[in-house]
Amino acid sequence: MSSITHLQFLESEAIFVLRETAAQFQNPALLFSGGKDSIVMAWLARKAFYPARMPFKLLHVDTGHNFPEAMTYRDWFVDEIGAQLVVGSVQKSIDEGRVQEEKGPYASRNKLQTVTLLDSIEEHKFDACLGGGRRDEEKARAKERFFSHRDEFGQWDPKNQRPELWNIFNGRKHFGEHFRVFPLSNWTEMDVWQYIRQESIPLPSLYFAHRRRVFERHGQLLDAETGFIPILEEEKDMVEERLIRFRTVGDATCTGAVESSAGTLDEIVAEVAAARQTERGTRADDKRSETAMEDRKKEGYF
């Protein structure tokens, strides 16, 4: 008998973790951003509980700074997989004075999401949140567990994590604590793309090459069409239409584009294979300091 392929293994492992999450928690939510990792995770959740519906809601933490294409896609996809969506709004958190909007040209609502996320968790009494994070993405994530404990303030204590052995996941917790669960921990960016291709999973058009007005800031190509990114006076001349695609899709203010002519999944897989930069290299939010991701995660970020 030939052994199973690595994609079969990863799919089965993720399904196992999704089922463990449903079984070990009372009210889990699946964090859905409209990005490819959360799309793959939701796709796997549909498989895991088929022919029943997935026993948890999708939670979208909405910064209000969305690419319109991502929102259209979100609503279509949620309906397609028969899931239920709840939205936590960063705009609402700002309006209620829970957080203060950053000022200036580099303002981003990325960091503000943490408060909205933790508020949503409390409001809906979610006791576990499924995230699409992968260990290959970023060095602080490399030490993340499948079942990651959060204290009652939503904080992560990376130095004091529960060891994870075999396939036995320990989701025991005290009242008020919750867990973040990462079914795609062992996937790489390449695995995600190969799986999307294998399964023919529809994606937001942003992932494929398209013409868009962009400008360059600190070596990154940023969107100039949605109007969410304040463009400095001296940058205005640099705005031009280019053939680009996004390698990650998140908040429009911190998602960088790459020049690309990859218009099909095959072309994207070939491009990812040849890429010499990690996908998070296009994310401004990680560039704030060497341990920016860890610092945000400790406070309760995704």
Added chain:
Amino acid sequence: MDVLVNPTESSLLRFTTAGSVDDGKSTLIGRLLYDSKSIFEDQLLAVEESSKRRGDAHVNLALLTDGLRAEREQGITIDVAYRYFATPRRKFIIADTPGHIQYTRNMVTGASTADLAIILVDARLGVIEQTMRHTYLASLLRINQVVLAVNKMDLVDFDEDTYHKIVADYMEFAGGLEYTPNIRPIPMSALNGDNVVERSSRTDWYEGPSLLEHLESVQVQAETAQDKARFPVQWVIRPISDADDAKLGNLHDYRGFAGRMASGTFRVGDAVSVLPSGMKTRITGIHTFAGEQSEAIPQLSYSITVADEIDTSRGGMIVKADEPVHTEQEFDAMICWFADKKTLRPRGRFYLRHTTNEVRAVVTDVLYKVNISTLEKSQESQEFALNDIGCIRLRASAPIFFDAYSENRTTGSFILVDEQTNNTVAAGMILKPVANVFDEGSEISI
């Protein structure tokens, strides 16, 4: 090297690396990642910058995995780090375990999901106490493939006799273990790349494969189809809404046991017994989202339906009717203790998590502890502190369904969870059930 994995053919190999401080482990991993083009430009650049800032003489590849602030500040590795790379033939997951702090706990954790262990030895020092400790742990966790990487061969002028002496010492030690894995020794210089990816001309006396060649081709004894069929039940799938019925056909009576095939195979029509009741029935369907399957194979996830209405749920298990599983409350097990603030003693109580089951358990006896430097068994102390390994007897509040760990890594393993903190405080490997005195022919007359 072509980096594109062929998704329809490539399999997965999980391995762990073990070595003392300065054995060149980070260099070796860095080289595997770099030569397989798994380190990206921006990662390398970031590591180069950090190294410079820290005043390191060389590019410190450990900074690739040591991502936590405390680790970078103190120059130590706190935790198991997982790294990924791929060649066209295989995808690899490395569990990189730190060499000094909390070594045993980390290596046991990394080894629990590994099919292969690379054990590094400094060619100048040969087999040392650490080497034996690492090998013992690999053997305890039943990793059946070990690579003995005799590293820093450049510092002993690639001397054949030195290499053979180290290999002979190692074989003698490993041969004396209760369980001896398959051992592939390779002379190496991770720093210069000798025998890492390409075979080296400087070891022309060596006729074996390079490390990567070996990793790409080695057959690992993962959960095989020949083993006894075991299917722990995770969750019961019951579509109940009328809307689902309309969409998917009549599912009112659908009751699927969801889980992952731990070992062995099931085919539709197989006679099975369903635990906890042990009632016999037949498999009527092996379902996945992609459609009905004729066979369930190890490691893949399914939803299984059976002919009769049998009461089981999470924590239950489906096994082949002619391949019974131990169903007992009391058993002996090897454990490794993980807690730094608490100890384990006789009469200690825990939550015991085994497959998808959770029961309470009490330590009824400490049989012996193992000194992992000398491998001697000792009954002097009844108390386990952090990183202690030994054999205990446990009694569970209800029967659990298990095999010996030596026969089945999934149904033979468990963890102990502290009742107050909910922390995972021990890893356990079941040896055997405790024979029930009434089964030993001692008839009781009334």
